[in-house]
Amino acid sequence: MTPFGARLRQLRRERGVTLRAMAAALQVSAPYLSALEHGKRGAPGPGLVHQVNEFFGLIWDEADELARLARLSHPRVVLDTAGLTPEATELANRLAATFRRLPPETVAELRAVLARAGPRG
Known part of the structure; x- marks a missing residue:
């Protein structure tokens, strides 16, 4: 959803x-x-x-x-890491590989980090 x-x-x-x-x-x-x-x-x-x-x-x-x-409701998100650091690409790939298995508390923590990083869509 x-x-x-x-x-x-x-x-x-x-x-x-x-x-x-x-x-x-x-x-x-x-x-x-x-x-x-x-x-x-x-x-x-x-x-x-x-x-x-x-x-x-x-x-x-x-x-x-x-x-x-x-x-913020695109159900199939694509991250384009072209031109970013290798670390950013690794992060995007690891997130994609593990996203469905993240527990709700981890999702909440990641959302909090992103909220602190700047404005939302």
Whole structure:
């Protein structure tokens, strides 16, 4: 599941909206929305994010947060280390090789390190 998908599902459930009803309102298919929620589709475009914001009546900070989550919701990430140090390439390869086995606390630690390193998407 992607950050956008998790938030979309949370919004739907909090407001008691079915996947089918939301899909009809947004003029997309229910399977597409389901795929977004489960992280089986890529990050949604700005147009769909805007539609979701309007559908739920999200404004200001909530709308900005949903857009930020959409930008961070690519389920298949590619790291291009061309031109970087050998250490950076090694890190990217080790992360790719072990990522699915990282325990939640390690993921939290890595997120904290990245948060300290600079602004997020």
